[in-house]
Amino acid sequence: MISTMIQTSIQHPLFGLLVTLASYQLAMELNRRTRSMLAQPVLIGTLLVVGVLLLLEVDYATYNESAALVWLFLGPATVALAVPLYTHLRRIRDYFWPLLAALLIGGFTTVLLTLGLAWLLGADEALLASLAPKSVTSPIAILLAEDLGGSPALAAVFVMITGVAGAVMAPGLLKLAGIDLPAARGFTLGLNAHAAGTAVALEEGEETAAFAALAMSLTGAVTAILLPLFYSLAG
Structure with a gap:
């Protein structure tokens, strides 16, 4: 009887959506109760989903x-980040040149260090191409990795690891460094941890979220333009 109910639930067209939403809600509640940086909702939610899939x-x-609706709402949710951007447009203009410098230097350094360390550890060309776009959102990273001769699947994994690691570690590191300015915190989170970092920024406040969304968007656009150019020159 129980086995039949489980099989019926699995075959329901909204099974994946329910598991995803329930896992994330539990992860959010755990994060709220513990306030631990290790209880990062994206990380815990992902582990819960994987656990349920393995168990069943x-x-x-x-x-x-069955989780297709999650992807359907991902687009509107991303576009909705334009609201805090518009609200804090004056502040963004005030910090335009420092932000541009941070974007170019931070983005270039991230790619250079990643490829350099991976090369020293013996990574082949395909793995390097999969690692290079790790700091941008999955749709851009997957296309870039494929274009550069890497593995789209590996690129997606590296993006997820980068985002979760950044979301877990960045708030503590920023606090340790004494960085309290919402603009600086948000831009750092968006630059290094893309969507996961922006989710953390949203929890900190609207201004932090605005700068995180800006960093995430600009990093994706600049990387998509400059990374293939860098590869062509290096090759």
Whole structure:
């Protein structure tokens, strides 16, 4: 009887959506109660989803098909980040040149250090191409990795690891460094941890979220333009 109910639930067209939303809600509650940087909602939510799929022996294709609505709402949710951007447009203009310098220097340094360390550890060209776009959002990273000769699947994994690690570590490191300015905190989170960092910035406040959204958007655009150029010159 229980087995039949479980199978019926798995075959429901909204099974994946329910598991995703329930896991994230539990992760948010855990984060609220513990306030621990290790209880990062994206990290805990992902682990819960993976745990449920393994426990119920559900393959990724089945989960992905029933969680399609998550991807459907991802676009509008991303566009909605334009609201805090517009609200704090004056502040963004005031910091335009420092932000531009941070974007170019930070983005270049991130790629250079990543590729340099991976090369020293013996990574091949395909792995390097998959690692290079790790600091941008998944859709851009996947296309870039494929264009550079890397693995789109590996690129998606590296993006997720980068985002979760940045979201977990960045708030503590920023606090340790004494960086309290919302603009600086938000831009750092968006630059280094893309969507996951922007989610953390949203929890800190609207101004922090605005600068995180700006950094995430600009990093994706600049990387998409300059990374293939860098590869062509290096090759």
